[in-house]
Amino acid sequence: MRAVVIHAFGGPEVLEVAEVPVPAVRERQVRVRVEAATVNPVDLATRSGALSEAGLLPARDVIGIGWDVAGTVDEVGPGVTGVVPGERVVGLKDRLDVPLGAQAEYVVLDADAVTRAPSGHSPVEAATLPLNGLTAVQALDRLELAAGRTVLVTGATGAVGGFAVQLAAARGLRVVAVAGAEDEALVRGLGAEWFVPRTARLGEAVRALVPGGVDGALDAAVTGAAALDAVRSGGVFAALVAGGAPLPLRGTQVFNHWIRADGARLADLVALVEAGSLTLRVAEVLPLEEVAAAHRRLAKGGLRGRLVLTP
Incomplete structure (x- = not known):
């Protein structure tokens, strides 16, 4: 073969x-x-x-x-x-x-x-x-954010980020999405409540929308410390690259997420695709x-x- x-x-x-x-x-x-x-x-x-x-x-x-x-x-x-x-x-x-x-x-x-x-x-x-959907859902599971909490998703038009926005919104999380300025309509259509164009001063831009900072972040774009600055003190941060997690400043919980194969969890994602909830x-x-x-x-x-x- x-x-x-x-x-x-x-x-x-x-x-x-x-x-x-x-x-x-x-x-x-x-x-x-x-x-x-x-x-x-x-x-x-x-x-x-x-x-x-x-x-x-x-x-x-x-x-x-x-x-x-x-x-x-x-x-x-x-x-x-x-x-x-x-x-x-x-x-x-x-x-x-x-x-x-x-x-x-x-x-x-x-x-x-x-x-x-x-x-x-x-x-x-x-x-x-499989890869991108499981990465998004497993990272969100580890963030352990309850409905009504706020979450930042960087790289929101990417494969992982796009799934993360949809999955987070489906859980009742309030999503701040970061992407290129031309992608606002796309990410809002995926379920984002707030939109932030890519910027070097990400923490400042996010905190202008969510005073005090978001409860958690899923850093699909690997922005590191810039995205961590948008997270409130004591919040939680998921890094999606090996060795790329920023220091856990201000009492934040920071972890590197590495995907694992999981047919049962993948079946859950298949059901969401069939229901039209995942694109x-x-x-x-x-x-x-x-x-x-x-x-x-x-x-x-x-x-x-x-x-x-x-x-």
Whole structure:
């Protein structure tokens, strides 16, 4: 089968679509015939060597690329229940020390990392949900903010940020969204109560709207200390990049959030998609062979959805 791999770290030119053996299924695993796989910032960090430099990616001769996937179950291993061959699913590969990723013709995932795909949506759309949707909902869960509280979401037009705005609003949280000045209508449509254009003086701008500061922040744009300044003393702050959390000034609770695969939680997100409460956004679809072009496009920024590869 074909799979996106690298043999050395570097720029997009190190990406290769190689012929590799179809992965075998083991106990409590499923093999998925990939119909769509999303390109995410973590893929760029894998390819460039940033994850390795952070001590998160073990050294190997061949490293596969890709985390989230939509496709059809091809085979199930012993001990698997609730998932059958022929079923359309979405899933997430959250382990770094495995030889192949989701950007391939087939991928093997733990059975508890997949759930049925949302009905009424194409595999291309469905593939944009697992990584970014789970990142947003799990980070919000850790913030533990009750309905009526205020939350700041930076990068509100991005894949994680857009989901976070919708999920937070659905919980009854009052959302302050940060994005480009041209995106106000978009983020308000996602459920934001307040809008702040990107600014170097973020704390000041947010506190002008929410005196005393917001109760919590989900920093999808990795603004760090600038977003923390918008949080009230004793508030809570979720950083979404390894090692990128600011110091917990003013008694704030600051944590780095790292995603974990969770088929049950992903099923909750699928239900929200089917109910029309969560929006799947695709920026562009490219064939697997154009993975290097996808990396270059993602690195430029400014996308209002995800790039998706199809084998």
